[in-house]
Amino acid sequence: MVNIFSQTKAAAINSLKSSQPLGAALAFLGIDGAIPMIHGSQGCASFGLVLLGRHFSETIPLHTTAMDEIVTVLGGADRLEEAILTLKTRVKPRVIGICTSALVETRDDDIAGELLKMKGGRVAELSGTEVVLASSPDFAGAMEEGWSTAVAAVIEEITLPGEHPRDATKIAVLPGSNLTVADLEHLRETIERFGLNPIILPDLSKSLGGIIPEQWVATTYGGTKVDEIRHLGSAIRCIAIGEQMRRPAEALKRITGVPYVLFGSLTGLKNADRFISLLAEISSEEAPLSIRRRRMQLQDAMLDGHFHLTGKRIAIGSDPDRLVQFIDFFTGMGAEVAVAVSTTGMSRALQSVSLDTIHTGDLWNLEHLAAGTDLLVTHSHGRQAADRLNIPLMRVGFPVFDRLGNQHKLTILYQGTRDLIYEAANIIQASQHRPSPGRTDSPLNMEV
Amino acid sequence: MLSINSTPQGSVREPLCKIIRGNGAKKPFNLRAAAGCAFDGAKVVLQPISDVAHLIHAPLACEGNSWDNRGAASSGPGLWRTSFTTDLTELEILMGHSERKLVDAICEIKKDHAPAAIFVYATCVPAMIGDDIVAICRSATAEFAIPVVPVNAPGFLGAKKLGNRLAGQALFDHVIGTVEPEDCGPNDINILGEFNISGEFWLVKPLLDTLGIRVRACIPGDARYLQVASAHRARATMVVCSSALVNLAQKMEERWDIPFFEGSFYGISGTSNALRRIAGLLIKNGADSELLDRAEALISVEENRAWKRLEIFRAGLKGKRVLLNTGGVKSWSLVHALLEIGMEIVATSVKKSTDDDRGRIKQVLKEECHLHDSIAPSRLYSTLTGGKADIMLSGGRTQFIALKAKVPWLDINQERRHAYAGYEGMVQLVRQTYLAIHNPIWTELREPAPWERHRDANIRKHGEREPYRIPLQFGH
Numbered sequence A: 001m002v003n004i005f006s007q008t009k010a011a012a013i014n015s016l017k018s019s020q021p022l023g024a025a026l027a028f029l030g031i032d033g034a035i036p037m038i039h040g041s042q043g044c045a046s047f048g049l050v051l052l053g054r055h056f057s058e059t060i061p062l063h064t065t066a067m068d069e070i071v072t073v074l075g076g077a078d079r080l081e082e083a084i085l086t087l088k089t090r091v092k093p094r095v096i097g098i099c100t101s102a103l104v105e106t107r108d109d110d111i112a113g114e115l116l117k118m119k120g121g122r123v124a125e126l127s128g129t130e131v132v133l134a135s136s137p138d139f140a141g142a143m144e145e146g147w148s149t150a151v152a153a154v155i156e157e158i159t160l161p162g163e164h165p166r167d168a169t170k171i172a173v174l175p176g177s178n179l180t181v182a183d184l185e186h187l188r189e190t191i192e193r194f195g196l197n198p199i200i201l202p203d204l205s206k207s208l209g210g211i212i213p214e215q216w217v218a219t220t221y222g223g224t225k226v227d228e229i230r231h232l233g234s235a236i237r238c239i240a241i242g243e244q245m246r247r248p249a250e251a252l253k254r255i256t257g258v259p260y261v262l263f264g265s266l267t268g269l270k271n272a273d274r275f276i277s278l279l280a281e282i283s284s285e286e287a288p289l290s291i292r293r294r295r296m297q298l299q300d301a302m303l304d305g306h307f308h309l310t311g312k313r314i315a316i317g318s319d320p321d322r323l324v325q326f327i328d329f330f331t332g333m334g335a336e337v338a339v340a341v342s343t344t345g346m347s348r349a350l351q352s353v354s355l356d357t358i359h360t361g362d363l364w365n366l367e368h369l370a371a372g373t374d375l376l377v378t379h380s381h382g383r384q385a386a387d388r389l390n391i392p393l394m395r396v397g398f399p400v401f402d403r404l405g406n407q408h409k410l411t412i413l414y415q416g417t418r419d420l421i422y423e424a425a426n427i428i429q430a431s432q433h434r435p436s437p438g439r440t441d442s443p444l445n446m447e448v
Numbered sequence B: 001m002l003s004i005n006s007t008p009q010g011s012v013r014e015p016l017c018k019i020i021r022g023n024g025a026k027k028p029f030n031l032r033a034a035a036g037c038a039f040d041g042a043k044v045v046l047q048p049i050s051d052v053a054h055l056i057h058a059p060l061a062c063e064g065n066s067w068d069n070r071g072a073a074s075s076g077p078g079l080w081r082t083s084f085t086t087d088l089t090e091l092e093i094l095m096g097h098s099e100r101k102l103v104d105a106i107c108e109i110k111k112d113h114a115p116a117a118i119f120v121y122a123t124c125v126p127a128m129i130g131d132d133i134v135a136i137c138r139s140a141t142a143e144f145a146i147p148v149v150p151v152n153a154p155g156f157l158g159a160k161k162l163g164n165r166l167a168g169q170a171l172f173d174h175v176i177g178t179v180e181p182e183d184c185g186p187n188d189i190n191i192l193g194e195f196n197i198s199g200e201f202w203l204v205k206p207l208l209d210t211l212g213i214r215v216r217a218c219i220p221g222d223a224r225y226l227q228v229a230s231a232h233r234a235r236a237t238m239v240v241c242s243s244a245l246v247n248l249a250q251k252m253e254e255r256w257d258i259p260f261f262e263g264s265f266y267g268i269s270g271t272s273n274a275l276r277r278i279a280g281l282l283i284k285n286g287a288d289s290e291l292l293d294r295a296e297a298l299i300s301v302e303e304n305r306a307w308k309r310l311e312i313f314r315a316g317l318k319g320k321r322v323l324l325n326t327g328g329v330k331s332w333s334l335v336h337a338l339l340e341i342g343m344e345i346v347a348t349s350v351k352k353s354t355d356d357d358r359g360r361i362k363q364v365l366k367e368e369c370h371l372h373d374s375i376a377p378s379r380l381y382s383t384l385t386g387g388k389a390d391i392m393l394s395g396g397r398t399q400f401i402a403l404k405a406k407v408p409w410l411d412i413n414q415e416r417r418h419a420y421a422g423y424e425g426m427v428q429l430v431r432q433t434y435l436a437i438h439n440p441i442w443t444e445l446r447e448p449a450p451w452e453r454h455r456d457a458n459i460r461k462h463g464e465r466e467p468y469r470i471p472l473q474f475g476h
Ligand code: SF4
Pocket: A040, A041, A042, A043, A044, A045, A047, A103, B037, B038, B039, B040, B058, B061, B062, B122, B123, B124, B125, B154, B155, B156
């Protein structure tokens, strides 16, 4: 049983988490022809836009309802309607994803009710555009919750309800927000190797995966298609990745009866084996040669890499699902996760790890707990802490804005685990101190 | 720009105003998320004061999405880069506990971080539920014996520009003039609106040092609280970033009789003029008149050196067309800087510029049609793909529009990596522009893929360019 300690400071110092609306907006960005719109004041969206842009190195079609003081006081329903209609006529998106901010949720407007009323009255004007509402105030939760809420809302709004004839090759895949673009591509290719046809929702690899469009597109220029979302109900199975995706997977099951399998993580030999076995079972195909080769390479990487990771003390700060993913990874390699700080304490995922303690808090908590560890694992904002502590930083999570190519790093299945072993081992090797008379590696100098 | 030249594509160049000017209809409000809020504007201006703890009273998003994201450099304490927010939760907002939490946070910060002062920023949610940060700051100042300064610029009040101004107001009301310096001198100046991006003020400061001019306070770049608090004893003020702090300079002139001028450290003549005017104002206010002669001597040495170093870039940049699309505040000084080297400006955005700025830019450009309020991304993109510019200079928000259009781009906003101020900085700016335009990647990038060569010719003929789908296979 894990103990979860939460911080008791009044001020959050150096935030570890990113806000819920950002997570929701990001999920909408994985849908083709979509525009996420933050229902709030201008600045909220603008900050989010800059941050997403810095992380993905892409243009982000994020919009805002631009509530000013007067609108805030009077209530935002009219503004929301006006914004939706303006967007609809100007850009004609396939999906408008509304992410509510703390500002509108504090007023306690009945946004869902207003929106329903509005959609009822504007059927013709809105035809061809799905309007989806994700309630994602930033005074609660963090990125994962926003992402999960948005994906669930998309399914509830767009997927056709009821039991449908099942397509034996169609797999619905619901990836958590912790998967990279490379992960999604690898996932798709792996599933296709078994002759199966994955529908990934949301699919950031098609929208934020380093694409150079040949003309200007004001919406996302790729992602899961609305039509694919509509017909998710004919999938033979749903695979959800990360505890955060339980809610959308449940929603899909509830409205279409598609059963789901949930993977807490796809990193590590055991998890990858489980995933490959599942594909083999669904497809009644044997794992192809290339996948077997990857497995062998991972075994080899474990053999070569464990020297560098064994006994190392690791400090990790992240959202719950990614936290679990990396705790499993490092403990699986013989390292000790000495410090784990989660952005929120609510996720069931945290109960699955083999640690005594998980803290919830910010980078300040992480920094203070991490003194004396060998490797700091968190997003780019951890750089100040890493500097002060003189510990190397492995950049993982959101945002990563001071290293290139983070979206093209693989972190799942045999190949991704292999890559992670190499990355972690190399970072540790690069920062190893040379032996000196006062500082040898003698066990006498160690605490444990 | 009214001359007719051929573009790389071989079409006749039109005046750009025709291409990028909108249809003139005033939009009721802007849905694009490009513009920041007043809180953003206030924080931008104040945060570089480096020994102050900047505490954002807000739910997570206001600070969580935006901290440690600026390029201002500091030579001293790192406290300003530490992010403090009350991170209000639903319960605290509903139960009315947010004010209590703010007081606790101030107390904690004072205890654990020993800041020179604490700046408390209001944001939308606390403003809406009626938290009185001014009163809290007043009583906290008394209780904790440390200046606690309210910055009352919640986002919904308006745009970034308003926030800039409110930040100046906060300094005027609560900080400047609260400490009497013991070392006043006749050559003391303030620089307002200098952010020290990538340390660029450090390219200018040696010039001032050489002349024996002391910077009492550079606000906000690399500033310390005490310097700001005693800024009222300077003899002259230079306002650098035109719209951000000019109001503050006006108020300081009214109250403490400190004359000011608006200038810029961008461009060779810009820098020289700034030095002259600083010297001039100081002399008027009692400094020794030989200051100006020394300034002139320095200027002629520095200018000569800079022009010599620029010579190698001139041929490669002459006549190259720059699309200048900045947030506005710095555009007019940059325009000048680039014209000096023989480049052409094809457009510049004046969205955030004041009327004065507009006037200045117009003078430089002659053709009014170069100015426009803001360019919609789609227009910007088609302008760039249409070969109407050889490079775009802008901030990060439009970076990928240029890059995806396969057009060279240079960052001239807050996050940029290079220092562009002063004579040295001008050489750097020109060098970076040169390197960007002449990088070999551009020709390679514009080549079609081997499998596209044939198809591309066909498609051009039929004019049916499917956006992105054909060349990119996603495993289907
Ligand atoms: S608009 Fe208001 S709520 Fe949004 S970031 Fe600015 S201050 Fe915060």
